[in-house]
Amino acid sequence: MHDGVLADHMRRGFYIGRFQPYHDGHHRMVERIAGEVDELVLGIGSADDSHTRHDPFTAGERIMMLTKALDDADLVIYPVPIEDLDRNAVWVSHVRSMSPTFEIAYSNNPLVVQLFTEAGVEVRQSPMFEREKLEGTEIRERMIADDGWEALVPDAVVDVVREIGGIERIQRVSDTDGADSYRADATADPE
């Protein structure tokens, strides 16, 4: 089939987040997006970050979370890891180089909105859903306390977090964050 014909009938969106973890706020946003596009690229932002209090989960683990959570959705999804760059000015080109093509970008992140808008990409925002609790930072704090986080993420995400030992990991790395913990001698005297 000719590309132009396909584009006339099918819309593909792009939604990027760190998804640390993928939670019910993200899920509600994707459900809303599903009413507007046929296919959705899910950009796994800061893809190379993991094993810290702020970014506990690897790109692969985040792919598992959102793929399983969206198993029943009436939407074709393409999870694509996107590493960070030092230069915001070329970030949209970087995204495009990694992603299937898309017509609409979805984000509530002001920098992401700014960069896509400057690049001439249509950007759509959504309301924030129950933001007082549907926030990655709040959910990670609850994971560290292992108290009440399960109700704020899709059931499939609970399963993935349990499968990968995610609670033990975030508890452990949140104790050692700030130390150069990948170096065995990080706390040793440099002399």
Ligand SMILES: Nc1ncnc2c1ncn2[C@@H]1O[C@H](COP(=O)(O)OP(=O)(O)OP(=O)(O)O)[C@@H](O)[C@H]1O
């Ligand atoms: N509750 C929510 N309702 C609607 N959109 C949300 C909600 N939470 C996050 N988003 C949006 O989803 C995108 C990805 O967000 P992100 O992965 O940073 O989650 P977060 O909850 O803001 O996490 P963190 O606290 O770790 O920054 C952003 O555009 C963000 O504004």
Ligand SMILES: NC(=O)c1ccc[n+]([C@@H]2O[C@H](COP(=O)(O)O)[C@@H](O)[C@H]2O)c1
């Ligand atoms: N210069 C860059 O690398 C650049 C610019 C804008 C957004 N991002 C990334 O896009 C993602 C945006 O997601 P959030 O809305 O979850 O913050 C983050 O991972 C952020 O680091 C990276």
